[in-house]
Amino acid sequence: MTTVLIRVINPNTTASMTASIGRAARTVAGPGTVVEAVNPATGPASIESHYDEALAVPGLLAEIRREGASAHVVACFGDPGLDAARELASAPVIGIAEAAMHAAAFLGRGFSVVTTLARTTGRARDLAHAYGFGERCRGVHSCEIPVLALETDPAARAVITERCRRALETDGSDAIVLGCAGMADLCSGISATLGVPVVDGVAAATVFAESLVRLRLATGKQGEFALPPAKAYTGILAPWALVQ
Amino acid sequence: MTTVLIRVINPNTTASMTASIGRAARTVAGPGTVVEAVNPATGPASIESHYDEALAVPGLLAEIRREGASAHVVACFGDPGLDAARELASAPVIGIAEAAMHAAAFLGRGFSVVTTLARTTGRARDLAHAYGFGERCRGVHSCEIPVLALETDPAARAVITERCRRALETDGSDAIVLGCAGMADLCSGISATLGVPVVDGVAAATVFAESLVRLRLATGKQGEFALPPAKAYTGILAPWALVQ
Amino acid sequence: MTTVLIRVINPNTTASMTASIGRAARTVAGPGTVVEAVNPATGPASIESHYDEALAVPGLLAEIRREGASAHVVACFGDPGLDAARELASAPVIGIAEAAMHAAAFLGRGFSVVTTLARTTGRARDLAHAYGFGERCRGVHSCEIPVLALETDPAARAVITERCRRALETDGSDAIVLGCAGMADLCSGISATLGVPVVDGVAAATVFAESLVRLRLATGKQGEFALPPAKAYTGILAPWALVQ
Amino acid sequence: MTTVLIRVINPNTTASMTASIGRAARTVAGPGTVVEAVNPATGPASIESHYDEALAVPGLLAEIRREGASAHVVACFGDPGLDAARELASAPVIGIAEAAMHAAAFLGRGFSVVTTLARTTGRARDLAHAYGFGERCRGVHSCEIPVLALETDPAARAVITERCRRALETDGSDAIVLGCAGMADLCSGISATLGVPVVDGVAAATVFAESLVRLRLATGKQGEFALPPAKAYTGILAPWALVQ
Amino acid sequence: MTTVLIRVINPNTTASMTASIGRAARTVAGPGTVVEAVNPATGPASIESHYDEALAVPGLLAEIRREGASAHVVACFGDPGLDAARELASAPVIGIAEAAMHAAAFLGRGFSVVTTLARTTGRARDLAHAYGFGERCRGVHSCEIPVLALETDPAARAVITERCRRALETDGSDAIVLGCAGMADLCSGISATLGVPVVDGVAAATVFAESLVRLRLATGKQGEFALPPAKAYTGILAPWALVQ
Amino acid sequence: MTTVLIRVINPNTTASMTASIGRAARTVAGPGTVVEAVNPATGPASIESHYDEALAVPGLLAEIRREGASAHVVACFGDPGLDAARELASAPVIGIAEAAMHAAAFLGRGFSVVTTLARTTGRARDLAHAYGFGERCRGVHSCEIPVLALETDPAARAVITERCRRALETDGSDAIVLGCAGMADLCSGISATLGVPVVDGVAAATVFAESLVRLRLATGKQGEFALPPAKAYTGILAPWALVQ
The missing domain is CATH 3.40.50.12500 (Rossmann fold)
Known part of the structure; x- marks a missing residue:
């Protein structure tokens, strides 16, 4: 091989x-x-x-x-x-984004995306539609943390976890998709806290x-x-x- | 591990x-x-x-x-x-079916499904819609070979290959999905013949x-x-x- | 005849x-x-x-x-x-479900479904889409009463009526569809209370x-x-x- | 009563x-x-x-x-x-039109509409979409017989039957919807000839x-x-x- | 010329x-x-x-x-x-309505319609769908002012402006469409107040x-x-x- | 001014x-x-x-x-x-493309796009969907003339006109959209020949x-x-x- x-x-x-x-x-x-x-x-x-x-x-x-x-x-x-x-x-x-949405589609009926800035949520919704997941993607939510601050902001983990929790409540989703390559480290922690599958697109x-x-x-x-x-x-x- | x-x-x-x-x-x-x-x-x-x-x-x-x-x-x-x-x-x-359609979605804009009996094409289209691939799935085509005859009918390979060729022409697809678990063996052969990716769902x-x-x-x-x-x-x- | x-x-x-x-x-x-x-x-x-x-x-x-x-x-x-x-x-x-949704479609622009358990709402939405009523079905709501408790729970009628009232407010619907064969008896009572048509699927x-x-x-x-x-x-x- | x-x-x-x-x-x-x-x-x-x-x-x-x-x-x-x-x-x-399409939806996965003039097919498609049958309505076909000629044109029955036959072939439908109130008389005859359910909207x-x-x-x-x-x-x- | x-x-x-x-x-x-x-x-x-x-x-x-x-x-x-x-x-x-929605589509990803009576919002949504703007039209909101009262009701401007403000918050829209020919005069004022483009259909x-x-x-x-x-x-x- | x-x-x-x-x-x-x-x-x-x-x-x-x-x-x-x-x-x-499709939408129920190379038709369909004209855009057709050859190929006009004629027949469209900025000069000529409105996106x-x-x-x-x-x-x- x-x-x-x-x-x-x-x-x-x-x-x-x-x-x-x-x-x-x-x-x-x-x-x-x-x-x-x-x-x-x-x-x-x-x-x-x-x-x-x-x-x-x-x-x-x-x-x-x-x-x-x-x-x-x-x-x-x-x-x-x-x-x-x-x-x-x-x-x-x-x-x-494509990979994360495909993975989330295997995990239940609906997923929520949690991303960085509100101004990027339109693009995420666009992609969900383009990939065929317009129905499955029940919401795209932002936590207003800039991309590069994900590495340095000590509050980032707590803010994002809380945003995920509220997204689950609002959307009734089966899974969370983290909407930024800089969020990969948070994946397993948030999943453990909230008890739902959390997908990192890089992985x-x-x-x-x-x-x-x-x-x-x-x-x-x-x-x-x-x-x-x-x-x-x-x-x-x-x-x-x-x-x- | x-x-x-x-x-x-x-x-x-x-x-x-x-x-x-x-x-x-x-x-x-x-x-x-x-x-x-x-x-x-x-x-x-x-x-x-x-x-x-x-x-x-x-x-x-x-x-x-x-x-x-x-x-x-x-x-x-x-x-x-x-x-x-x-x-x-x-x-x-x-x-x-889910896996094959997801795989095909990574390979281009549209795919065609080639399956066994015409009476099953409605179910395949239903699934394509349910999984979000109503647009990407450009056609579902049957070759009228019963499932168990796939193993024994010596003409099966040629008939299915020809059906795939016509599906590509009609649908303008980038990839073929073979619509039966019994067609797994034909995958690489048809791909080599037609020059397009061919997806087997089992794999x-x-x-x-x-x-x-x-x-x-x-x-x-x-x-x-x-x-x-x-x-x-x-x-x-x-x-x-x-x-x- | x-x-x-x-x-x-x-x-x-x-x-x-x-x-x-x-x-x-x-x-x-x-x-x-x-x-x-x-x-x-x-x-x-x-x-x-x-x-x-x-x-x-x-x-x-x-x-x-x-x-x-x-x-x-x-x-x-x-x-x-x-x-x-x-x-x-x-x-x-x-x-x-099919019959109830078809009937409701004759009664206005949108309807709300009120059903038993939250875990069944995904199926109801699936059916609404499959039957072509994805737009008309404005919401699927649960009252968390198990199917067999409908016959015995003395509070069922009040709980379901209240859930219907809230569904109407949220969804702006013209009609209610009751989402369980066990709710047939409640139909005319809820309709009289709320002043909207209420559809039982069995009938x-x-x-x-x-x-x-x-x-x-x-x-x-x-x-x-x-x-x-x-x-x-x-x-x-x-x-x-x-x-x- | x-x-x-x-x-x-x-x-x-x-x-x-x-x-x-x-x-x-x-x-x-x-x-x-x-x-x-x-x-x-x-x-x-x-x-x-x-x-x-x-x-x-x-x-x-x-x-x-x-x-x-x-x-x-x-x-x-x-x-x-x-x-x-x-x-x-x-x-x-x-x-x-609404009633006929609802009836046809109970009879299989897809239906074809056969109507009078080509200029009215856009309206029929519009209605199919509005009623939620955009997917189920697989084709709207015209036979170019004006409405009032349906009563008098001796060839009408044969022309319409032939149009229905071709619609079935093209669309792979399970049922036919006749798209004019003036075609009600033809319903059972065409159904007998073609072996598929044929729906008259008036009935x-x-x-x-x-x-x-x-x-x-x-x-x-x-x-x-x-x-x-x-x-x-x-x-x-x-x-x-x-x-x- | x-x-x-x-x-x-x-x-x-x-x-x-x-x-x-x-x-x-x-x-x-x-x-x-x-x-x-x-x-x-x-x-x-x-x-x-x-x-x-x-x-x-x-x-x-x-x-x-x-x-x-x-x-x-x-x-x-x-x-x-x-x-x-x-x-x-x-x-x-x-x-x-057609013109206003087309104009709004050039101004961003989504728009909200603010109109007169709630009973007309169904028609506005219908039109949005018919024109292809089912996705872009994120909400249709009414302010419960009858058409002819727009000319005479001294509170109309304030009520409509407030309704537009709330629509923007709820819908996250990039633009407002005013849903009545009688609202043409309010267009530039509301735009100046809210800082978003506001479209009048007559213009x-x-x-x-x-x-x-x-x-x-x-x-x-x-x-x-x-x-x-x-x-x-x-x-x-x-x-x-x-x-x- | x-x-x-x-x-x-x-x-x-x-x-x-x-x-x-x-x-x-x-x-x-x-x-x-x-x-x-x-x-x-x-x-x-x-x-x-x-x-x-x-x-x-x-x-x-x-x-x-x-x-x-x-x-x-x-x-x-x-x-x-x-x-x-x-x-x-x-x-x-x-x-x-956006402007041409919006213009064509004002001219009837459906339009056909005629463009240069087949490999670009996927993008045109994508845009039609994104702009809300997925239904109205009934077909995207190519004439296999490279962009820069439009200026020099003496046969271009005849080839494109013929492609438009066939598109109208196949799609039953009310209007043609020319799918390349280099086709602007052909617009009025094709319209005169075929008797339908032809839209140039630059204009x-x-x-x-x-x-x-x-x-x-x-x-x-x-x-x-x-x-x-x-x-x-x-x-x-x-x-x-x-x-x-």
């Missing part, structure tokens, strides 16, 4: 967050699997808006483009650039990526997700041009 | 099909995982109607009820008894069941899927009564 | 509830119609979980299989085994079953709902095998 | 069609029921456009407003003025209207469908003004 | 409201555009029910039928008679009608919206008959 | 296409309106994949960020970066952008579309960082 290499890409440029995402992935990766946690060379320090997300994508795609991965994980809850990554890669690609995407490798399945490449046509690119993004 | 035991339950009573389902599951199971392939002591020899499905469920639930599994797979494409199984089990439970459910075990996630038990209330059962099904 | 026989099947095995269901049906049946209220010889004493529902179906189907009915009513609000019953019977089959299913008989309409039998293919059945469910 | 009076209103002004609608209703009405078939004093001779439909509504509402009916049927497949009629009447009101609405009367259910009058507020009306429609 | 004539039709017969609607339209009309504000000769003094709406349509259609307009606006938030008007006119026709429909004229686009006339077939009309509505 | 400046941004870097887009916009712009047609300094020469689209966004956002526009148009049929642009700009922003977006300016409406800025939080950006995209 050859080594499986899962490339887990933190699309923001904050190295400490990349390291913590790598730890979360390695905790669940199987015996024969190597997790490579990386972040782009260019882009925003955190992703908290459509604007940040859009500007994270070029750097993310440069990581996707590098050879050698058996599968890729896009480790930001907005799943930025997922369609483009699937065109570019021959290996499978999974987003952490879920890692095991599902391994699953697809094990199933020898990857993105269908005969239609929409075929390798993009080669063409000229101008200006500072010229290095992103594909050549035949 | 303790042993992971995946109980793969063929809900019909045909032992040769149980054996072949077991082989399909073992092919993709991870190193530390034991696959236990079983079938019920009572019920129909194959499942080709809502009636067969309903009568397969008591036997299936008896298998779910036995102790010791880390996770359960329901290995019939109608996913019979899935909600009841989730109530009954503390371990996670996955259906093969998909096995790796996703392992994934949930690895993630320490199981059905939420605080609401709809809590253990059913104990009560009196009458007649030949009296042994199915739960006691507190 | 030949006699019309409506077989109303209480899928649980509690004879007193069967009797009360029979009374509710006879109250609305037309002059030339005979109501036969029956329950299965095997299965759970009440249906309060997916598990109970699954185990009620074999007994229910044995009743459907008996000759002589002009139409069948499945008298449990989870509409267990409805698709299988439609395959098996040549006469029309109607479920009481609704009885008159709609008569209606289909009068229209000479029954389940289409050329596709999904044709008589199931005959085949071997093993074990204690062997008597359920169909023969050609 | 008091007499039940079902007022069946043909919203166009063609008396021969009113007579034939009355016959269709009486064929299925129960022993104690009187059918009163009427048409408005003003409006179009047939309804084949949104324009005709809009101009049929004042005359229709004048018939609804008359006292004495136990229930009303709106006997045009566009269900014109149904919401307004429900506001106006204290007795229940049912449209024939379906008549028995469902009786059903609601038997259930003592009528439109909820506490919200949207309360009697409209009285106010001044100007010009030739002044007689339609309600007074308190 | 030829003169553009926008006919803005107030479907009720209250001339003071017609005048105020005309002012709202002229405020936003472009330099080369003439606004003709009219109301029907027959029908209700205000539109507050399905009944009023149905009876307003004949008068409205008589105004649509007059020659000379480059485009028509139907200036009641129920968009009465819109489909019929599109059949009748060769020029484009826009409803004010929105006027500029979108001009837009379609500028784009040389009008209703497609090859199918459903072709000129209705000519036919006999009977009684007081005989003048509405179309002749070939 | 102050000058209205509509900035029409071609998100690819091909100047000849920018010029032609500018002409299309100016043809429909009102008397007091200045159209500024621009393209980014960096990015792909044409947009024919999710990858191209993602890499076009940074350059596009740099154009959005420049001061002085009354409104912005994003002139590529994939509407790239629209959410991010709405966060960034205080002026309204409209995408050409539609230009007049709708003017409309919003005239209505004094712009993106709601209190929630999801508030200006993004300022933060550090690393690497070649550092100039895109916002500062407070």
Whole structure:
């Protein structure tokens, strides 16, 4: 059995967050699997808006483009650039919002998402609809803690746990999805406190990526997700041009 | 690391099909995982109607009820008894239609299902809707080969491959889902012939069941899927009564 | 005009509830119609979980299989085994949740369901979606009275009436659907108290079953709902095998 | 038991069609029921456009407003003025498209509508969506026979039967809904020829209207469908003004 | 450049409201555009029910039928008679609910509608669904001020503003749609007070009608919206008959 | 009246296409309106994949960020970066797919999209769903002409016209939407040939952008579309960082 290499890409440029995402992935990766946690060379320090997300994508795609991965994980809850990554890669690609919602769908009838800032809840709902979980996703709730404060704010754990508790009451959900790659560490603690399954997208995407490798399945490449046509690119993004 | 035991339950009573389902599951199971392939002591020899499905469920639930599994797979494409199984089990439970559709959703925008008899296509569409894949599931197609003939009909492979080819043309799909546990052996061959990913539900459910075990996630038990209330059962099904 | 026989099947095995269901049906049946209220010889004493529902179906189907009915009513609000019953019977089959929701749809834009236990509300919502009333069904509410306590709990009427009142306020509905065959007696009282139409599924299913008989309409039998293919059945469910 | 009076209103002004609608209703009405078939004093001779439909509504509402009916049927497949009629009447009101689609929903998973002119198919689809049958209604097909030619065109029966046959093939439906009050006579013949249930809306609405009367259910009058507020009306429609 | 004539039709017969609607339209009309504000000769003094709406349509259609307009606006938030008007006119026709919802869709992810009477909220939700904005329309709220009291009730502005404020809190919307032609004057004031965009349908429909004229686009006339077939009309509505 | 400046941004870097887009916009712009047609300094020469689209966004956002526009148009049929642009700009922003679909929705019940390459049809369907036009958009068809060949391929006009004709037959639509900014010149010709309204998104977006300016409406800025939080950006995209 050859080594499986899962490339887990933190699309923001904050190295400490990349390291913590790598730890979360390695905790669940199987015996024969190597997790490579990386972040782009260019882009925003955190992703908290459509604007940040859009500007994270070029750097993310440069990581996707590098050879050698058996599968890729896009480790930001907005799943930025997922369609483009699937065109570019021959290996499978999974987003952490996508993976977390798929996992939660196996655990009951409905789930609630608890995320960082209210301004990102629209994107989470959008993704739930796009993935087919518009009914199952019963609520998207924010705790108003910025992404990078998750690592440093001593009150974060208590605030997020309380937000999860209220979400369960309001939504009558069977499971919680944590809506930020920076929340991975909180998963088991909140689950123990509240007595419901709590899903971290980084872990879920890692095991599902391994699953697809094990199933020898990857993105269908005969239609929409075929390798993009080669063409000229101008200006500072010229290095992103594909050549035949 | 303790042993992971995946109980793969063929809900019909045909032992040769149980054996072949077991082989399909073992092919993709991870190193530390034991696959236990079983079938019920009572019920129909194959499942080709809502009636067969309903009568397969008591036997299936008896298998779910036995102790010791880390996770359960329901290995019939109608996913019979899935909600009841989730109530009954503390371990996670996955259906093969559910697993196959989730896997296909990671591989592109749309998939086509190719199954046995036309009379079962309504159930497949029902499940696609219930799981959130009403849009992604672009067509459900039958090849009019009865379930047990899959093992013996020498023309089955060619007929099914041709049906898949036409489904791809009609639906413009990125992937194929094979809609019967008895089709597991055909998966890689059809994929090689047609150049698209082809998903077998038994394999998909096995790796996703392992994934949930690895993630320490199981059905939420605080609401709809809590253990059913104990009560009196009458007649030949009296042994199915739960006691507190 | 030949006699019309409506077989109303209480899928649980509690004879007193069967009797009360029979009374509710006879109250609305037309002059030339005979109501036969029956329950299965095997299965759970009440249906309060997916598990109970699954185990009620074999007994229910044995009743459907008996000759002589002009139409069948499945008298449990989870509409267990409805698709299988439609395959098996040549006469029309109607479920009481189905009938109640259809009736409520004629009475305004939205309705609220008030049922027994919270754990069954997911099934009720599922059915509303399956029948096309996902929009019209504005809420499913529970009063946490077990099914068999409906007959004996002196507070039941007041609790259920109050739950209906709050449902109307919350949902802005035009009508109430009572979500349990055991609530039939409460219908007119709650309607008088609250001033809105209140639908009991047993009564609704009885008159709609008569209606289909009068229209000479029954389940289409050329596709999904044709008589199931005959085949071997093993074990204690062997008597359920169909023969050609 | 008091007499039940079902007022069946043909919203166009063609008396021969009113007579034939009355016959269709009486064929299925129960022993104690009187059918009163009427048409408005003003409006179009047939309804084949949104324009005709809009101009049929004042005359229709004048018939609804008359006292004495136990229930009303709106006997045009566009269900014109149904919401307004429900506001106006204290007795229940049912449209024939509504009734036919509800009846067809009891007969299988999907139905096809076969109607007169292609220009009316959009309205039929609209109604299917509004009633919750967007999924179940698998196709709306026209045979390009104008409404009033149904009574006189000797080829009508053959053309419509053939259109139904093709609709079944294309849509894989379990039942046919005939999409015009003028097609009531063809119902049993087409059903016999094609071997599937065929629903006529006039008959379906008549028995469902009786059903609601038997259930003592009528439109909820506490919200949207309360009697409209009285106010001044100007010009030739002044007689339609309600007074308190 | 030829003169553009926008006919803005107030479907009720209250001339003071017609005048105020005309002012709202002229405020936003472009330099080369003439606004003709009219109301029907027959029908209700205000539109507050399905009944009023149905009876307003004949008068409205008589105004649509007059020659000379480059485009028509139907200036009641129920968009009465819109489909019929599109059949009748060769020029484009826009409803004010339709226009307001389209405008609001350009301004963010979700909007809230604030309207007059609770009994009209069902119609507003219906329209939101019909136009494709079922998801974007997050709530429809009433302030229980009758239509004609908007002009005279000194508290109206404060009540409506407060209702808008609460709607924003409840719904988390990005914009407000005012749900009555009589609220046009309040638009900019409420926007200034609450700091969100507030849409008046009369203004929105006027500029979108001009837009379609500028784009040389009008209703497609090859199918459903072709000129209705000519036919006999009977009684007081005989003048509405179309002749070939 | 102050000058209205509509900035029409071609998100690819091909100047000849920018010029032609500018002409299309100016043809429909009102008397007091200045159209500024621009393209980014960096990015792909044409947009024919999710990858191209993602890499076009940074350059596009740099154009959005420049001061002085009354409104912005994003002139590529994939509407790239629209959410991010709405966060960034205080002026309204409209995408050409969005505008074209909104315009087509005013013209009948259904429309068909005819676009360049099959691989982009998934994105067009995605947008139709996102904008609420999942039902109205009856088909998305490709003619397999690359974007830049639209300017040079002498057969393009005939091929696209024929594709539109077949789309109308298949879909039964009332209008055509041309699915590429490079097709603007073909609009009136195809409309004249086929006798149906044909919508060009550049023209539609230009007049709708003017409309919003005239209505004094712009993106709601209190929630999801508030200006993004300022933060550090690393690497070649550092100039895109916002500062407070």
